[in-house]
Amino acid sequence: MSAAAKQHSKHHGHREEWSGQFGFIMSAIGSAIGLGNIWRFPGVAYTNGGGAFLVPYIVALLTAGIPILLLDYALGHRYHGSSPTVFRRLGKAWESVGWFHVMICVVITSYYAVILAWAVRYVMFSTNLAWADDTTSFFLKDFLKVGEPGVNADIVVGIFIPLALVWIAAFIVMALGVTRGIERINRFFIPFLVVIFAALVIRALFLQGALDGLNAFFTPNWSALSDPGVWIAAYSQIFFSLSVGFGIMLTYSSYLKAKSNIVPTALVTGFANSSFEILAGIGVFATLGFMAAQQGVPVNELQGLSGPILSFVTFPAVISMMPGGPLFGIVFFLSLTIAGFTSLVSLLQVTSAAFQEKFGISRRSATMWITGVSGVASVFIFSTTDGLNALDVVDKYINELGIIGAAIVACVVVSFVLRRLPLLRAHLNYNSMLKLGPWWYAMVAVLVPAVLSVILVATVIELIKEPYGGYPVWFNATFGWAMIVGTIAASVIFSLLRWKTPVDDFDPMTFHGIEAAGGYNDSPVGATATEASASSSASTKQ
Secondary structure (H helix, E strand, O other), rough: HHHHHHHHHHHHHOOOOOHHHHHHHHHHHHHOOHHHHHHHHHHHHHHHHHHHHHHHHHHHHHHHHHHHHHHHHHHHHHHOOOOOOOOOOOOOHHHHHHHHHHHHHHHHHHHHHHHHHHHHHHHHHHHOOOOOOHHHHHHHHHHHOOOOOOOOOEOOOOHHHHHHHHHHHHHHHHHHHHHHHHHHHHHHHHHHHHHHHHHHHHHHOOOOOOOHHHHHOOOOOOHHHHHHHHHHHHHHHHHHHHHOOOOHHHHHHOOOOOOEEEEEEEEHHHHHHHHHHHHHHHHHHHHHHHHHHHHHOOOOOOOOOOOOHHHHHHHHHHHHHOOHHHHHEEEEEEEEEEHHHHHHHHHHHHHHHHHHHHOOHHHHHHHHHHHHHHHHHHHHHHOOOOOOHHHHHHHHHHHHHHHHHHHHHHHHHHHHHOOOOOHHHHHHHHHOOEEEOHHHHHHHHHHHHHHHHHHHHEEEOOOOOOOOHOOHHHHHHHHHHHHHHHHHHHHHHHHOOOOOOOOOOOOOOHOOHHHHHHOOOOOOOOOOOHHHHHHHOOOOOO
């Protein structure tokens, strides 16, 4: 790092970094691999053409997932900060976009931790198959004690203790920091998760009826490829699965060292996540094939092939039928817990980094506030007898309206309002052995916003025409529309508060030592005066 770069870094304060490329990759994969990989992908693939779904799925990965992942990486690494910091440095008017990312993560962490608490309890339930013969009644009535929407909201004591343990574990990891906390658990948990989940899949493959399940999963329905809904489902799955577009990967990439090999890292993360999803699909449908064989019905007549019902109702029923069921159950729910926990800490890091940088507080203080507020919401909203109902609605709205909307805004602002794509591509190419071509512009500026806009409009129309999930209109309004309006309002309010740390005088060119090193090839269209001057005055290095 040049003397100017060191002085610039000192002025803006020391910021944590990953120990190296491997630590970052493990953490990025840990964030991407979550509960949705195990309980969402298999059902989405099965209902959208089976084996044929892999065609639009791979296309979506290459044309949307990896391009937006690269956009997140470029923004975070170049502007060296949390999501609000990055968008503030792009332009003061856009700071609220970054805070919207933070508010989305606050909402998700509040209910995500509760699902982890369920998984922890089910690890224990697996030891003696506590759910007995009626897994549906056990999950909904005995365990969650689900009532009518809005009738009562009593705290479920059986969820409170494991939920407290989840939040204590999250606090410890977050308080330890990026390298000693987040990176360390991902270095251990991700390889461990792959090993135990692969063992789970291998065991499932040797069950009676497993081949029937795999045939149901992989047999292609090629006619489905002519259905636009199948392609939209593929893009939706890739987008949600990779944790892109709402601050996670942006924040994680901001902890990379000044000179990092960025583009290949995105490819590794993207393909690792998709490989795990396909592995999950194999394991899930091999197991469902066994269940169908035991019940003497075709796989397509089984119910509960995705979501919480798959994990906490269908799988316990299978576990009760199979030899060595308790061990299988322990490993399965332990896999859910690990996959979910690594994603939970990535969500918390988005919020922690933002509060540290905006208000100049320590990591420990930020962690205490964040886990405290989210923990209280977890207990008093999502771990009650009305918790599953509220969780279902909030998850629908925050994912399919909040995250999608935030991603569209980011793509449009960066591509057309600020016109930073050439500059960001130059930054990626400067920091990568594998160079990114101009095709990236078309993906980020045109294809992704267009596809996501179609998804967003279709979802809004659907939610307006008919209340989601059959819940009362007021219930959807409270936990759906009002929640979206609340996150937007909070984003604007936080963007108006005064910064306690230096933010506006940050110069990416000086910080990264780019001018001294020889500059960029590409003309930074729409760059700040400082960036444009630095780039144009430097000779090309590549």
